Amino acid sequence: MKIHEYQARNLFVEYGIPVAQGDVADTPEAAVAIAQKTGFPVVIKAQVLVGGRGKAGGVKVVGTEAELISEFKRIKALNIKGYTVERLLVAKAIDIKKEYYLAVTIDNIKGDVVIIASADGGVEIEETAKTHPDRIIKFYLGGVKSLDEARWAPVAAQLFSDIRLQKSSTAILQKLLKLFFEKDCSLAEINPFVINGEGNLIAADAKVIFDDNALDKHPDEIAMRDMKYEDADELEAKEKGLSFVKLEGNVGCIVNGAGLAMGTMDAVNLLGGKPANFLDVGGSSNPEKVLNALKIILRNKDIKVILINIFGGITRCDDIANGILTALKQINIPVPLVIRLTGTNEKEAKALLTSAGLTTFTSMRQAVTEAVKATK
């Protein structure tokens, strides 16, 4: 789960990672009040969960109150990649002497936590990683949840010639690691990590991503979710144990398993149709899930047909069949249902559906072809 810069910055403050003085504001008046405390110049930054806000004009350094008010209003009126700006971070502008990069993340292939550091920080870090991979330091923790300072010391020395900065950067890294582990993050990043006019290290930006699988342990993190970035149907689906993503087409899809759900979307596309959604009913589905899935899909008025593609493993086909039969009794389904069921308890499922007058398919290609035909 992604969070806003100001939320990540609050976490930095909580863990003692130095940041520029400031706060988040949703009105020009609030922004002025913050700037009066920090003193000018200040930097104002649009708080959006999409990249490229700088290029979209969402970041600006302002020197006076009048400029702050006009620029605040301008940025707040921006639409950045389809998202309006609700809040801006207002922080004292840092006199940047040098930019570094520091992040903690997980290397999935190695299955280990890795610290990524570079003396070439800033917006071009990804470019640097491609053109000068030697300038990017990767330091693996080796499966432990702490930093071996003796092993890290030569790396710190490689990044900073000044012993004082070697020490303070290591102390900040320790705090970043503590945050990373305690909050179950998949990323904690400072970019740029800068030396300011006083010669001290400070985080000029803050980025934190939480591990979705660990959110159950952290109600505080769930509370940080910005609902504006969540589709209401997608959220409701998640609450009901379904995984749903709305797309542009008109073939509603209900599938078990993410891989087959993607495969079904691809098949619809390949056979000349357009999938209306990704929907994975998940494993060990109870009949209730099918009812909920149908309800969510039917809210999309573009739907011309619903394709149910189930390959039973941990999901039992008869559970799905019962769910379909319950749904038919409880809700009006104004579009044709194309049902493909095979796998665990397939016979029981087909008997249930056949006795209710429904046709089922065994072949995925046949079912998808039939569904696409219904949209023409």
Added chain:
Amino acid sequence: MSILINEKTKVIVQGITGRDGSFHAKQMLDYGTKVVGGVTPGKGGQEVNGIPVFNSVKEAKEKTGCDAAVIYVPAKFAKDAMLEDIANGIPLIICITEGVPVLDMVEVKKALAQSNCRLIGPNCPGLISPGKAKIGIMPGHIHKAGDVGVVSRSGTLTYEVVFNLTAQGMGQSSCVGLGGDPIIGTRFVDVLQMFQDDPDTKAIVMVGEIGGGDEQLAAEFIKKHVTKPVVSFIAGRTAPAGKRMGHAGAIISSGDSTAETKMQILRDAGVTVIDFPDEIPQALAAGLKK
């Protein structure tokens, strides 16, 4: 022959008293798998489908001599279940559970690295050597013994592929579901090596999806080390960029992780990449003729 499991493999089921654990323990037994015990702390002494339940993996291993364990416990207990297997030296661990926190897996990976255990999963369907044994949740009856090795990141999509193979009379030596999570115990390259070394596997089917870099590593490996024909299907060509499709692994993190890129890299490595799962049997037949 087959890889990883056969008719002699003795399995214990962790979480055997739960809904999924008990159901699939029975399914595995019915398939012919030697399910020798179950583990649920506090429920030792009971029986589920005639299978004895033990309080710990240690006790189960002492009493049954098991050499594999399959995990059906809820996500928050999965780490401890895996660590318990590793501590007791269970050679093959299959974790079906989905939703295991990533940092839990970092701990498990460290313990694995210091052991001789192999982990399949988590968030996987398990594996099957048709006609011999199945450990996991796949429907046994769609499989048929034969000489095609199947390895996949997905569960249900693997069944789709197997279903098509069996329908065309192409049996399988073993089918391994690796799991859809970012950190997993066994990856494409590990299983590709086993299939390459297995004299009874004549051809390989590899089912991948968008996100991550495993298919790229597999392509490199195939180019250098695999002489048997490989046919591949990659799911997610219509998945919108940057959207999660249920699997943590299925996130398009960079341009290099799109389905189209992966398909091209695999083609460049000599793999036959097909568009629809039911095209696999024909592509395999063509590959085997060469």
